[in-house]
Amino acid sequence: xxxxxxxxxxxxxxxxxxxxxxxxxxxxxxxxxxxxxxxxxxxxxxxxxxxxxxxxxxxxxxxxxxxxxxxxxxxxxxxxxxxxxxxxxxxxxxxxxxxxxxxxxxxxxxxxxxxxxxxxxxxxxxxxxxxxxxxxxxxxxxxxxxxxxxxxxxxxxxxxxxxxxxxxxxxxxxxxxxxxxxxxxxxxxxxxxxxxxxxxxxxxxxxxxxxxxxxxxxxxxxxxxxxxxxxxxxxxxxxxxxxxxxxxxxxxxxxxxxxxxxxxxxxxxxxxxxxxxxxxxxxxxxxxxxxxxxxxxxxxxxxxxxxxxxxxxxxxxxxxxxxxxxxxxxxxxxxxxxxxxxxxxxxxxxxxxxxxxxxxxxxxxxxxxxxxxxxxxxxxxxxxxxxxxxxxxxxxxxxxxxxxxxxxxxxxxxxxxxxxxxxxxxxxxxxxxxxxxxxxxxxxxxxxxxxxxxxxxxxxxxxxxxxxxxxxxxxxxxxxxxxxxxxxxxxxxxxxxxxxxxxxxxxxxxxxxxxxxxxxxxxxxxxxxxx
Numbered sequence: 001x002x003x004x005x006x007x008x009x010x011x012x013x014x015x016x017x018x019x020x021x022x023x024x025x026x027x028x029x030x031x032x033x034x035x036x037x038x039x040x041x042x043x044x045x046x047x048x049x050x051x052x053x054x055x056x057x058x059x060x061x062x063x064x065x066x067x068x069x070x071x072x073x074x075x076x077x078x079x080x081x082x083x084x085x086x087x088x089x090x091x092x093x094x095x096x097x098x099x100x101x102x103x104x105x106x107x108x109x110x111x112x113x114x115x116x117x118x119x120x121x122x123x124x125x126x127x128x129x130x131x132x133x134x135x136x137x138x139x140x141x142x143x144x145x146x147x148x149x150x151x152x153x154x155x156x157x158x159x160x161x162x163x164x165x166x167x168x169x170x171x172x173x174x175x176x177x178x179x180x181x182x183x184x185x186x187x188x189x190x191x192x193x194x195x196x197x198x199x200x201x202x203x204x205x206x207x208x209x210x211x212x213x214x215x216x217x218x219x220x221x222x223x224x225x226x227x228x229x230x231x232x233x234x235x236x237x238x239x240x241x242x243x244x245x246x247x248x249x250x251x252x253x254x255x256x257x258x259x260x261x262x263x264x265x266x267x268x269x270x271x272x273x274x275x276x277x278x279x280x281x282x283x284x285x286x287x288x289x290x291x292x293x294x295x296x297x298x299x300x301x302x303x304x305x306x307x308x309x310x311x312x313x314x315x316x317x318x319x320x321x322x323x324x325x326x327x328x329x330x331x332x333x334x335x336x337x338x339x340x341x342x343x344x345x346x347x348x349x350x351x352x353x354x355x356x357x358x359x360x361x362x363x364x365x366x367x368x369x370x371x372x373x374x375x376x377x378x379x380x381x382x383x384x385x386x387x388x389x390x391x392x393x394x395x396x397x398x399x400x401x402x403x404x405x406x407x408x409x410x411x412x413x414x415x416x417x418x419x420x421x422x423x424x425x426x427x428x429x430x431x432x433x434x435x436x437x438x439x440x441x442x443x444x445x446x447x448x449x450x451x452x453x454x455x456x457x458x459x460x461x462x463x464x465x466x467x468x469x470x471x472x473x474x475x476x477x478x479x480x481x482x483x484x485x486x487x488x489x490x491x492x493x494x495x496x497x498x499x500x501x502x503x504x505x506x507x508x509x510x511x512x513x514x515x516x517x518x519x520x521x522x523x524x525x526x527x528x529x530x531x
Contacts, residue, residue: 180282247272
């Protein structure tokens with residue numbers, strides 16, 4: 001089964017309701033048409049399922065740095081997880097998983113889970129709304145975009161939507177959101193490109209008269225367009241329903257798990273022949289400022305329940321795909337708008353405390369075709385932590401997007417530049433990468449970089465020494481909040497050793513980080529600034 005380029009057009013939103021097995025449907029469209037369709041180009045039947053962890057997942061309690069366990073406990077006396085309850089991973093001695101994540105432990109040990117450490121972006125924004133917009137649009141933190149990275153991708157694949165769609169070759173919706181709504185993610189330059197299963201409406205409750213003739217005037221033309229969208233919405237919803245009826249599920253999914261219910265529907269419509277390649281599901285509740293854990297048993301509580309829902313649902317989904325011989329086609333990926341601070345707080349009514357908005361956090365990919373393993377170094381926890389300390393970004397989230405587009409959807413330049421607007425490093429997260437073949441290759445590249453300082457802490461001035469390969473490199477100083485406060489070096493470098501002076505420009509005291517990136521490789525180094 002092959003998927004070809006979808007279309008674009010429009011921007012406002014005609015909403016037509018329906019429901020599929022209790023999961024309601026809305027189809028979004030728009031109000032301007034292109035003059036012509038462009039012939040489709042890329043062929044692939046790969047499917048991507050995005051799982052949004054709404055609220056900002058606490059990455060430090062998800063992937064626990066056991067090599068720094070005493071510092072972890074000191075920084076988080078109210079929410080730390082007891083070490084004897086943590087889940088070990090094959091071949092890993094520096095990290096463990098939260099005890100509720102047995103499903104992810106199983107996937108990791110089967111080489112079907114990739115953990116990308118400390119994913120974020122420069123100069124993080126701690127607003128839920130703004131940071132979600134940044135992640136869904138793929139923008140810089142100081143840039144406002146009115147399109148989403150998935151919308152721009154679909155626009156390059158299927159220019160012309162909704163004119164002429166659905167048709168015999170492309171009868172299905174291009175993207176489906178199940179049980180939530182991140183419209184910016186799928187907003188193209190001229191069209192909202194996703195169908196949304198969300199509100200509790202009755203399937204088949206379509207507006208009447210959508211086939212009636214309209215008057216030949218401006219109002220009639222607008223009415224004709226709206227009726228066209230209604231017919232298209234009904235066709236797409238009918239395609240979903242038909243695929244659901246034809247499809248089946250084989251695996252047993254956990255009960256009382258909303259995410260599992262949503263993934264079960266996705267597995268079933270894929271089995272039923274739906275050609276949609278992009279799905280979004282949401283799991284909300286990760287804004288754990290208070291009562292994150294249960295006093296006396298910190299491995300339980302709100303966060304534990306969320307992580308169990310995530311891991312159990314993902315494992316059941318993977319087992320279902322395997323049983324139906326669909327696992328070679330489907331890739332799962334989590335994302336959240338930000339992580340949480342290193343230090344916990346005492347805001348819980350029960351005294352359990354929680355964690356406040358932070359910067360970088362781990363991101364997960366799962367499926368038969370992930371590389372498997374851990375990408376990146378274990379995050380560093382300082383010996384002394386204050387309320388503003390954060391985990392620094394190791395990998396820009398758009399590097400993950402770029403790698404998925406290149407290695408899963410076979411997108412190449414110039415389309416990749418059009419979608420992500422800049423060049424980002426390739427990461428070994430999906431098999432058969434165009435640039436890097438394994439995590440070991442990335443580690444070998446990292447070994448070609450070195451980053452050292454002449455003294456630590458920084459009082460007035462330090463000398464920084466870096467060793468690089470050929471290529472574009474960037475060296476930055478990042479403050480405890482994750483903000484880039486100084487770009488020390490940026491440009492093309494030859495293989496060799498370079499020295500730079502870094503002065504204390506009246507920076508506030510605290511735990512800072514130096515970050516060196518060149519191509520797919522990166523190094524980071526904690527540095528303390530004092531006076």
